[in-house]
Amino acid sequence: MTAEAVKALRAVIGNEFSLDLQEAVIGGEGLDTVGDALPPETLAVARQADAILLGGTGVPEDEKRPPSEGAGYGLLKLRKALSLYANFRPVKLFPELLDASTLKPDVVGGVDMVILRELNGDLYFGQPRGIETDAEGRRVGFNTMRYTDAEIERIAHAGFQAARRRRKKLCSVDKANVLETMALWREVVIEVSKQYPDVELSHLYIDAASMVLIRNPRQFDVIVTGNVFGDILSDAAAMLAGSIGMLPSASLGSDNKGLYEPVHGTAPDIAGKNIANPLAAILSVAMMLRYSFGLENHAARVEEAVGSVLRDGYRTGDIMQPGSRLVGTREMGDAVVEAVLQSGGGSKLVSASLS
């Protein structure tokens, strides 16, 4: 999937700019080659890059390791080390996929929201964590849900600013009725809202938010929420867009450096079969062009190319519909590259590689 995203990136950049693309290992490949899910060399490459395109991390062997030593944790460390705290996960239904969702077309038609997930705090990072044996000899697992007011403030500002650029509606999702961390979350979000009187703020508890997301998703514009709730809510929201293979994301910090990756994981159940949907990875490249490189037109060309291949009936298995043309990962990538090149006035299909 990442190789297809790189092909699309090369196609849209063409000869207009030079692209200095470096590869580095993370996750399972990092553990296998240098025994580290986030090797120091990878972190160094990421630090000096303007933008990072991330292939999924996480391998089935993670189930036999402590979570904080697994391949998947390499990504969490990278997000934290680079202070990429604001994870934008747009959920937009391409009209061509109206019937691809498992939900009714009149529920999902016109869905266009952004889930803004805080990425540097919460249960995934809070200390203490671990598994210990208590005085009675019972094993106890524990994690800590933890947010400082400053962490909540900065993600709340990002949420209000995102809403300001859109339909000016922000819904903060928490569990303030049960958890002190989330009571603080709500208090700080309300305090920050005073600086954004033009943005309509609402609140939902995570359980109710999950239900409303499926019942009436069109009502949402921007949702701001914590690391764990955002992780779960965005996978559920993927089905509003037809498939988890359609959701891109951008993780940003306080400068333009960003990390771009699909919302989905490594999909080990279908790995190596050339059947996974590369469009989430390709749409992540569009976000990279927009947010890290300021190339709005190029971003739009990639997004329009995706729309055009869908209009032409190309489908991977996850979004397959009757009468459409079933293609593999590489063929979908080729079709997007061709559409990108057409939009730039060229017509020759180039074969780009990762080298």
Ligand SMILES: NC(=O)C1=CN([C@@H]2O[C@H](COP(=O)(O)OP(=O)(O)OC[C@H]3O[C@@H](n4cnc5c(N)ncnc54)[C@H](O)[C@@H]3O)[C@@H](O)[C@H]2O)C=CC1
């Ligand atoms: N950002 C990341 O690097 C993430 C890594 N992971 C890791 O990925 C591994 C697998 O996790 P899962 O829970 O199975 O989540 P997953 O997102 O990899 O897969 C969930 C389901 O969606 C399908 N799917 C995912 N992406 C698809 C695509 N592009 N096209 C078609 N179908 C697709 C998979 O085949 C699977 O049935 C684990 O090791 C996990 O830790 C999980 C989520 C995010």
Ligand SMILES: CC(C)CC(=O)C(=O)O
């Ligand atoms: C390693 C996981 C926490 C990644 C994940 O599920 C995500 O970021 O959506």
Ligand SMILES: [Mg+2]
């Ligand atoms: Mg996830």
